[in-house]
Amino acid sequence: MMGQWGEEDDEKVVIRCYDDRRDRIELECVEKSCEIGHNDQTLIFTDTLGDPICRIRNTPLFTMMVAEVGNKLVGSIKGSVKPVEFHDKLVKVGYVLGLRVVPWYRRRGIGSTLVRKLEEWFVSHNVDYAYMATQKDNDASLGLFVGTLGYVVFKNPSILVNPVNPSGGLKLPSDIGIRKLKVKEAASWYRRYVAPKTEFFPDDIDRILRNKLSIGTWVAYYKNSDNIRSWAMLSVWNTSKVFKLQIGKSPLSYLLLTKVCNFLGRFLQFLRLSSLPDLFTPFGFYFLYGVHAEGPLSGKLVRALYEHAHNMAASDDGGACKLVVVEVDGEGGEDDESLLKCIPHWKMFSCDDDTWCIKPLKCEDEMSCLSEFTKMSLSSKSRSLFVDPRDV
Numbered sequence: 001m002m003g004q005w006g007e008e009d010d011e012k013v014v015i016r017c018y019d020d021r022r023d024r025i026e027l028e029c030v031e032k033s034c035e036i037g038h039n040d041q042t043l044i045f046t047d048t049l050g051d052p053i054c055r056i057r058n059t060p061l062f063t064m065m066v067a068e069v070g071n072k073l074v075g076s077i078k079g080s081v082k083p084v085e086f087h088d089k090l091v092k093v094g095y096v097l098g099l100r101v102v103p104w105y106r107r108r109g110i111g112s113t114l115v116r117k118l119e120e121w122f123v124s125h126n127v128d129y130a131y132m133a134t135q136k137d138n139d140a141s142l143g144l145f146v147g148t149l150g151y152v153v154f155k156n157p158s159i160l161v162n163p164v165n166p167s168g169g170l171k172l173p174s175d176i177g178i179r180k181l182k183v184k185e186a187a188s189w190y191r192r193y194v195a196p197k198t199e200f201f202p203d204d205i206d207r208i209l210r211n212k213l214s215i216g217t218w219v220a221y222y223k224n225s226d227n228i229r230s231w232a233m234l235s236v237w238n239t240s241k242v243f244k245l246q247i248g249k250s251p252l253s254y255l256l257l258t259k260v261c262n263f264l265g266r267f268l269q270f271l272r273l274s275s276l277p278d279l280f281t282p283f284g285f286y287f288l289y290g291v292h293a294e295g296p297l298s299g300k301l302v303r304a305l306y307e308h309a310h311n312m313a314a315s316d317d318g319g320a321c322k323l324v325v326v327e328v329d330g331e332g333g334e335d336d337e338s339l340l341k342c343i344p345h346w347k348m349f350s351c352d353d354d355t356w357c358i359k360p361l362k363c364e365d366e367m368s369c370l371s372e373f374t375k376m377s378l379s380s381k382s383r384s385l386f387v388d389p390r391d392v
């Protein structure tokens with residue numbers, strides 16, 4: 001696979017498959033040179049625990065490609081494929097992630113060549129749609145995908161992040177019961193209640209629920225039988241076994257809070273106030289997925305499930321998990337608005353500018369392309385998004 005931007009031979013760019021033995025060390029340098037900040041103040045480093053493919057390994061089919069100039073690695077991209085329900089049809093979608101080009105080789109077409117090669121690989125595996133997620137303020141990424149490659153924005157979910165209180169558990173309301181579902185039971189609940197209301201529902205949900213990173217699925221209900229119509233469910237995914245995060249530059253307010261809490265630590269404990277987790281050393285997080293609520297009083301149930309997950313995170317693995325993260329569809333109607341309200345989160349770590357873009361890979365002519373785009377814009381309004389934990 002080859003592209004070119006200059007006259008000289010050594011300026012040729014070669015796109016090839018990632019070779020773990022040959023590329024691992026150089027790839028780390030590429031990643032380091034491209035570290036992405038969430039906003040002006042927060043810079044998050046990802047430690048893949050020695051496995052650059054860890055973020056895609058759990059999907060049924062995946063690949064990683066690198067861009068090489070001379071003998072130097074100058075860029076990389078990952079892709080994964082899975083079956084989902086999209087607009088009442090079973091389709092194959094290809095997720096584009098981890099696109100990186102080292103700063104001194106940018107604006108020479110390498111990023112777009114990498115994406116095009118990945119799209120070709122998707123097409124060769126019968127993929128119907130390619131999609132990717134970025135942040136609203138990532139001009140380079142949006143310029144490339146939307147401006148140059150014809151992707152359209154179809155969802156703007158919010159990522160809600162809350163620190164785990166390392167000093168103790170949250171007390172759950174006594175009128176609420178919580179029960180763990182067996183994998184088979186959870187899969188059938190998801191198919192029955194969640195699949196008809198969401199877009200991108202994974203057809204291999206059983207496989208996700210059986211994955212060793214999926215700790216379980218819980219349902220919350222009112223013990224009083226008058227409120228039997230209200231219930232909520234969610235599943236928990238433990239990312240800390242796959243990769244760790246570390247905050248490089250933190251918001252000033254968090255730095256100040258940490259300092260004050262360290263200073264007052266003993267008194268805070270005495271007053272039974274929460275202490276703050278140390279986010280400056282590598283940490284993992286719990287990702288809550290498949291959050292679903294039904295009935296008029298379900299907000300309190302979602303909160304109880306969140307608290308249950310938080311307490312598990314606080315006691316898990318010697319405190320390795322320091323955040324609880326949920327991604328909710330900010331535009332998906334009342335249900336999701338209430339999710340936004342009832343899931344506790346810290347604004348300084350959360351982000352409401354996640355942007356999902358999609359592109360049909362199989363339209364034969366202009367008319368079929370137009371109808372695909374109409375479908376995608378309809379789906380963005382009518383249904384909320386099922387965020388697959390394997391995409392995190």
Ligand SMILES: CC(C)(COP(=O)(O)OP(=O)(O)OC[C@H]1O[C@@H](n2cnc3c(N)ncnc32)[C@H](O)[C@@H]1OP(=O)(O)O)[C@@H](O)C(=O)NCCC(=O)NCCS
Nearest residue numbers: 099100101106107108109110111112134139140141143144
């Ligand atoms: C995004 C990134 C991969 C782009 O790589 P690249 O090799 O510079 O991209 P290309 O040269 O193929 O750019 C193609 C087009 O994308 C758009 N584009 C690229 N960088 C841009 C920028 N900084 N601002 C606005 N548009 C930009 C332009 O339309 C460009 O065409 P042009 O150069 O003819 O104007 C690179 O900037 C990068 O690694 N950024 C950090 C990591 C990142 O944000 N990854 C994306 C995560 S989804």
